[in-house]
Amino acid sequence: MHIEPIQNLISRLARLPGIGTKSAQRLAYHVLEMSDSSARELADAILSAHDKVHHCSVCGNYTDKETCAICSDNARNDNLICVVQDARDVFAIEKTREFKGKYHVLCGAISPMDGVGPDDIRIKELVDRIKKEKDTSFEVILATNPDIEGEATAVYISRLLKPLGVKVTRIAHGIPIGGNLEYVDEMTLLKAVEGRREM
Amino acid sequence: MHIEPIQNLISRLARLPGIGTKSAQRLAYHVLEMSDSSARELADAILSAHDKVHHCSVCGNYTDKETCAICSDNARNDNLICVVQDARDVFAIEKTREFKGKYHVLCGAISPMDGVGPDDIRIKELVDRIKKEKDTSFEVILATNPDIEGEATAVYISRLLKPLGVKVTRIAHGIPIGGNLEYVDEMTLLKAVEGRREM
Numbered sequence: 415m416h417i418e419p420i421q422n423l424i425s426r427l428a429r430l431p432g433i434g435t436k437s438a439q440r441l442a443y444h445v446l447e448m449s450d451s452s453a454r455e456l457a458d459a460i461l462s463a464h465d466k467v468h469h470c471s472v473c474g475n476y477t478d479k480e481t482c483a484i485c486s487d488n489a490r491n492d493n494l495i496c497v498v499q500d501a502r503d504v505f506a507i508e509k510t511r512e513f514k515g516k517y518h519v520l521c522g523a524i525s526p527m528d529g530v531g532p533d534d535i536r537i538k539e540l541v542d543r544i545k546k547e548k549d550t551s552f553e554v555i556l557a558t559n560p561d562i563e564g565e566a567t568a569v570y571i572s573r574l575l576k577p578l579g580v581k582v583t584r585i586a587h588g589i590p591i592g593g594n595l596e597y598v599d600e601m602t603l604l605k606a607v608e609g610r611r612e613m
Numbered sequence: 614m615h616i617e618p619i620q621n622l623i624s625r626l627a628r629l630p631g632i633g634t635k636s637a638q639r640l641a642y643h644v645l646e647m648s649d650s651s652a653r654e655l656a657d658a659i660l661s662a663h664d665k666v667h668h669c670s671v672c673g674n675y676t677d678k679e680t681c682a683i684c685s686d687n688a689r690n691d692n693l694i695c696v697v698q699d700a701r702d703v704f705a706i707e708k709t710r711e712f713k714g715k716y717h718v719l720c721g722a723i724s725p726m727d728g729v730g731p732d733d734i735r736i737k738e739l740v741d742r743i744k745k746e747k748d749t750s751f752e753v754i755l756a757t758n759p760d761i762e763g764e765a766t767a768v769y770i771s772r773l774l775k776p777l778g779v780k781v782t783r784i785a786h787g788i789p790i791g792g793n794l795e796y797v798d799e800m801t802l803l804k805a806v807e808g809r810r811e812m
Contacts, residue, residue, distance in 0.1 A: 415707060417677050423662040426655045431643050437631055443701050444630050445659055446666050446675065453663035456625045457656040460644055463622040464652035467645050476645065478616050502642045508614060 420446070469501065472543070474519030474536050476501045484508075484516060491515045493547070496555045497540060497571065499523050499564060503557065515555070518543065523563035524570055530563075532570055540571065544580055553581040560587050560605075619645070668700070671742070673718030673735050675700045683707075683715060690714045692746070695754045696739065696770065698722050698763060702756065714754075717742065722762035723769055731769055739770070743779055752780040759786050759804075 416424065420442055427438035445453060469475065470482035477483070484490065484504070494515025498504060504517050522535040544552065554575055558564035572582040588606035589598055598606075615623065619641055627637035644652060668674065669681035676682070683689065683703070693714025697703060703716050721734040743751065753774055757763035771781040787805035788797055797805075 415704065417666070417675065417682070419658075419662040419665045419677055420675060423658040426658040429651075430640055432636055432639060439701075439704075440631060441629055442662060443699075445663055446700075448663060450663070452628075453659060457659045459618075459622040459625040460652060460656045460659075463618040463641060464644055464647060464649070466618045467616070476616065476619065478618055483616070500642075501645075502638075505614065505638075 469519070469521065473517045474501065474521055474539070475504045475517055489514075493552050494555070495540075495543070495553075496557050498557045499559055499567070507557065515553075518554075520558070520567065523558055523567040525563040525566075535567070537571060537574070541574060541578075544575065544578060551581075553583060555583050555585060557585045668718070668720065672716045673700065673720055673738070674703050674716055688713075692751050693754070694739075694742070694752070695756050697756045698758060698766070706756065714752075719757070719766065722757055722766040724762040724765075734766070736770060736773070740773060740777075743774065743777060750780075752782060754782050754784060756784045 415421075423442045423445060424435070424438045427433055427441050428435050430438075433441070445456075448456070466478040467476050468478075470477045470480075470485055472481050472485040475482040475484060479486075491514050495518050496507060496513060496515055497518045497520060498507070499520050499522060501519050501521075504519060507513050507517075518536070518540045520535040520537065520540075522530055524530060524532055524535065540554075544554070554571075556568040556571060558567045568584055572584075575582050586609055587602065588609055589595065589602065595603070614620075622641045622644060623634070623637045626632055626640050627634050629637075632640070644655075647655070665677040666675050667677075669676045669679075669684055671680050671684040674681040674683060678685075690713050694717050695706060695712060695714055696717045696719060697706070698719050698721060700718050700720075703718060706712050706716075717735070717739045719734040719736065719739075721729055723729060723731055723734065739753075743753070753770075755767040755770060757766045767783055771783075774781050785808055786801065787808055788794065788801065794802070
């Protein structure tokens, strides 16, 4: 129904996450009405982000340098590593402005259903990184997602790391702040009761 | 918080309609993980649609040629012109697959509040187009939006065209199909009663 350049743009946009055909159409029409410079800047921003950004050689976080700003920051605690599934999780934790350790991005989680085994994600790099450290006060916080894959990954990693004499912890699961007991699912409530702490 | 290429992409994306900062972030992360070819194709689709698509010299619809596919279609009725505000409205009416006339896209509506007068939209082109036609069985359907600006534009155009001996009609306002009387606003209900037809 649309002419080819518009149809092509709509189908490209509709492949993006959270963009349906209707939104893609709306965005495409918006692109048509943009100024020349805005359209060019949008296209350049896509290419430039895609080309310049890669994973940090140490932790796997996104960076446009060899090592990321967090790994290069000497003010951060080298003996505290937070393990996350995705580079975007680093951003989520950084937003709390409280965590002063470093990160290790796995770039995925163990998922036999999807054919992702322990060797397909950056677990070996994590073990190598920890073996290099001499410090015994080392702590690894496992902050993988609280779903089957994330949980399995956390268990797998903790079994690998404990023999190395490393303290391994898991982030707490429980009622979110501002949440309402009544509307929380049973599994979360169970975890909240199990994980109770003395006041 | 983000490195520059990611932050730049997020702010470009967040300027698009219906995309907030959170969605822009999600889209930006998706772009980073895209294959090289997909990222390039997305950027090219934006530039290509923006550069190739312009308004049809006859009706103002989007086209990548001199005149659009609808204006060049000889099977369509030349004596029936549907006047719409935006080129995207053409697509909306085309989807009904029932209208077999041609279009005239105004590229806006009269809106003194926004400083848009009759000379700022393609009304003169519409009048010129109709003056060229010798046929007296000519009908112009005014399909501008049912809001203050669209209504004012419809009234203005009908006053211009009627002296030319042209039949001028306005699309019907009323209860949408599948709608519920109870939930329809008073103005729509009023229009629906006013516009009642004998069964």
